[in-house]
Amino acid sequence: MRLFASLLLACACAGAVQAAPMKLSDYMALSGPAPSATFHYGSAPSQYAELFLPAGEGPFPVAVLVHGGCWTKEFGGIVQLRNMAGALARHGIAAWNVEYRRVDEEGGGYPGMYLDMNAALETLRREARKHPLDLERLVAVGHSAGGQLVQWLAARPRIPASSPLFQADALAVKNVVSLGGLADLRHEAELIKTSCDRDTAQLAGAPSQARPDVFSDTNAGELMPNGSRTILVTGELDTISPPRVAHDFARRARAAGDRAEVVILPGASHYDEVAASSPSWPLVLQAIEAALKRAP
Numbered sequence: 001m002r003l004f005a006s007l008l009l010a011c012a013c014a015g016a017v018q019a020a021p022m023k024l025s026d027y028m029a030l031s032g033p034a035p036s037a038t039f040h041y042g043s044a045p046s047q048y049a050e051l052f053l054p055a056g057e058g059p060f061p062v063a064v065l066v067h068g069g070c071w072t073k074e075f076g077g078i079v080q081l082r083n084m085a086g087a088l089a090r091h092g093i094a095a096w097n098v099e100y101r102r103v104d105e106e107g108g109g110y111p112g113m114y115l116d117m118n119a120a121l122e123t124l125r126r127e128a129r130k131h132p133l134d135l136e137r138l139v140a141v142g143h144s145a146g147g148q149l150v151q152w153l154a155a156r157p158r159i160p161a162s163s164p165l166f167q168a169d170a171l172a173v174k175n176v177v178s179l180g181g182l183a184d185l186r187h188e189a190e191l192i193k194t195s196c197d198r199d200t201a202q203l204a205g206a207p208s209q210a211r212p213d214v215f216s217d218t219n220a221g222e223l224m225p226n227g228s229r230t231i232l233v234t235g236e237l238d239t240i241s242p243p244r245v246a247h248d249f250a251r252r253a254r255a256a257g258d259r260a261e262v263v264i265l266p267g268a269s270h271y272d273e274v275a276a277s278s279p280s281w282p283l284v285l286q287a288i289e290a291a292l293k294r295a296p
Contacts, residue, residue, distance in 0.1 A: 019278075019279065021235070021237050021267060021268060021269035021271075021272060022268075022269050022271035022272045022275060022278060023269070023271065024075070024271065026271060026275070027076070027080060027271035027274070027275070028075070028076050028080065030079075030080040030082075030083040030274070030275055030277075031079060031080070031082055031083060032081075032082030032083040032084070032085055032086035032087075032276075033052070033082065033085075033086040033089075034082075035050035035051055035052050035082070035085070035097065036051050036052055036053040037050070037051045037053075037131075038050050038051070039051065039123050039127060041116070041119040041120050041122070041123040042116065042119060044101055044105070044106070044107055046099050046100060046101045046102070046105055046108075046116075047099070047100070047101065047116060047119070048099050049096055049097060049098045049099065049120050049123060049124070050078065050082070050085070050095075050096075050097040050099075051094065051095070051096060051097075051127065051131065052082075052085040052086060052088065052089040052094060052095040052097065053089060053094055053131065053132070054089045054090070054091075054092045054093065054094060055089075056092070057132060058094070058131075058132025058133070058134070059132040059133055059134040060092060060093060060094040060132055060133060060134060061092075061093050061094065061134055061137035061138070061139075061292045062093070062094045062095075062096055062124070062128075062133050062134065062135060062137065062138050062139075063088050063093050063094070063095050063096070063138075063139050063140075063141050063288055063292075064096045064098065064120075064121070064124065064138065064139070064140040064141065064150070064153075064173070065081050065084060065085055065095055065096065065097045065098065065141050065142075065146075066098050066100075066117070066140065066141070066142040066143070066146035066147075066149045066150050067080065067081045067097075067098075067099075067142075067143055067145075067146050068142070068143040068144025068145040068146045068147070068180070068274075069102070069144070069145060070144070070145055070195070070196035070197070070198060071102050071103045071108075071109075071113070071145045071196065071198055071202070071203060072102050072103060072104050072196075072198075073102055073104055073105060074104075077099065077102075078097055078098070078099040080274065081097050081143070081274060082097065083274070083275060083276050083277070084141075084274055084275075084276055084284075085097045086276070087276035087281070087285070088285075088288070091285065091289075093288070093289075093292070094131075094132075094133055096120075096124050098116075098117070098120045100113055100116035100117065100120065100149075101113055101116055103198065103202045103203070109202050109203065109205070110202075110203065110204055110205030110214075110218065111164045111165055111205065113149070113203075114149075114152065114165045114217075114218065115164075115165065117149055117152065117153055118156075118165070118167045118170065121153065121170065121171045121173070122167075122170075122171065124171065125171045135171070137292050138171075138172075138173065138174075138175065138292075139175040139176065139177055139288055139291040139292050140153050140154065140173045140175070140176050140177070141176075141177045141179065141288060142176070142177075142178055142179065142181060143179040143180060143181070143273060143274045144179070144180050144181065144182060144240060144241060144270065145182060145196070146179075146181070147178035147179060147180060147181015147182060147183055147241070148181060148182050148183045148185065148203075148220070150173070150176050150177075150178065150181075151176055151178055151181060151183040151220035151228075151230065152183075152218065152219075152220050152223075153173040153176075154173045154174065154175075154176050154220065154226055154228035154230070155220040155223035155224065155226045155228070156170050156173070156223075156226075157170075157172075157226050157227070158223035158224070158226050159217045159223065160216060160217060162210070163211070163216070163217035164217075165217045165218070166217070173228070174227060174228055174229060175228070175229050175230075175291040175292070176228055176229070176230040176231070176291070177230075177231045177233060177284075177287050177288050177291050178230060178231070178232045178233065178246070178249075179233050179234075179273040179274055179284065180233070180234050180235060180238050180240060180241040180270045180273045181232065181241060181245075181246075181249075182195070182196070182240075182241050182245070183219075183220045183221060183249055184219065184220070184221035184245075184248075184249055184252075185200060185203055185204055185215055185218060185219040185221070186215045186219050186221060186222065187221060187248070188245060191241075191245065195239075195240045195241070196240075200214065201214075203218065204218040204219065205218070221249065221252060224252070224253055224256035224257070224258055225253075225256045225257035225258045226258060227258065228253075228258050228259070229258070229259040229260070229291070230249075230250070230253060230258070230259070230260045230261075231260075231261055231262075231263060231287045231290065231291055232246035232247075232249060232250055232260065232261070232262045232263070233246075233262075233263045233264075233265065233273060233283070233284060233287050234246040234262070234263075234264055234265065234273070235264075235265045235267075235268030235269050235270055235272050235273055235280065236264050236265060236266050236267055236268055237267065237268060237269050238268070238269060238270040238273070239269075239270065240270040241270065243262070243264055246262045246264075247262055250262050263283060263287055265280040265283055265284070266280075267279075268280040
């Protein structure tokens, strides 16, 4: 936590003059530059990822960005995260901005949404051979529902081989930055219902004889320890995923043997967490850079 102490102090001191916390409408208005390239990893309209390359020769560290939006099409996603992707590229970090099928799209939910994450990461691994990308310096950054998905990416080594989500030799994701994430599908089911109007069956599927526990392959909170190192970044005023959620998950992760720390953004909402125009951005960028310095 010392790493963030000076920036926390600076943000706190600026609190009296900083802009009001961002609202949903502010988030929906976010945009950024066009990507350097777009890659389709499937035939559905939402199965693609965008690459944002910094200027220069590289090779560049990579941030995999996974948007939120309550796992639904209603609240935007990949377009809004271009704001962060462009800012990261200006700081010398390549961004792999992932779109995926959500619960209200054909093939979304369980298992399609998770299979999309697998495919998007495999496409990144393939394209890294053709572009100046350093996958030894990799961090997955997810916002809200995307926080659940990036923490799931880190947990993939613990998924049972019998699961349809299991992938042998998956690209390792050891470093995660979760921005207002809702990662614990079991313990936060009530909050997810209240905040997002999503039910467990939409996100984790229905139980069956072969899969009686729907969290056995979907819930990062069940799949620990997995060797990951997570920085949970949450706005002080976040009501979708309040600071308690980050602290609770970090305690569980540490108790299991994984590394986790919490950064609270003073005066910030759920939407300041992903805006490069927000006063919170220096802390978010610091967390991403810190995760990359620790990679692999």
